[in-house]
Amino acid sequence: MDISKMSIHLNQSQLQEQASILVMKKAMDQVGGNADFLNEMFGQANIQAMQSAAQPHLGGNIDIKG
Numbered sequence: 290m291d292i293s294k295m296s297i298h299l300n301q302s303q304l305q306e307q308a309s310i311l312v313m314k315k316a317m318d319q320v321g322g323n324a325d326f327l328n329e330m331f332g333q334a335n336i337q338a339m340q341s342a343a344q345p346h347l348g349g350n351i352d353i354k355g
């Protein structure tokens with residue numbers, strides 16, 4: 290194999306590795322964002338559950354008369 294072909298092959302391999310790393314970083318950032326969102330939503334759900342446990346009579350009836 291001559292040196293120019295070997296150089297091209299090495300550069301292509303490095304580029305592919307860099308692209309793979311960037312895609313993996315993007316995926317990890319997305320997963321982190323999703324985890325933060327879920328933690329926030331579960332935190333709000335726990336607050337609402339505690340409020341309804343403290344005052345179970347609220348929110349059980351709807352007045353539809355206008």
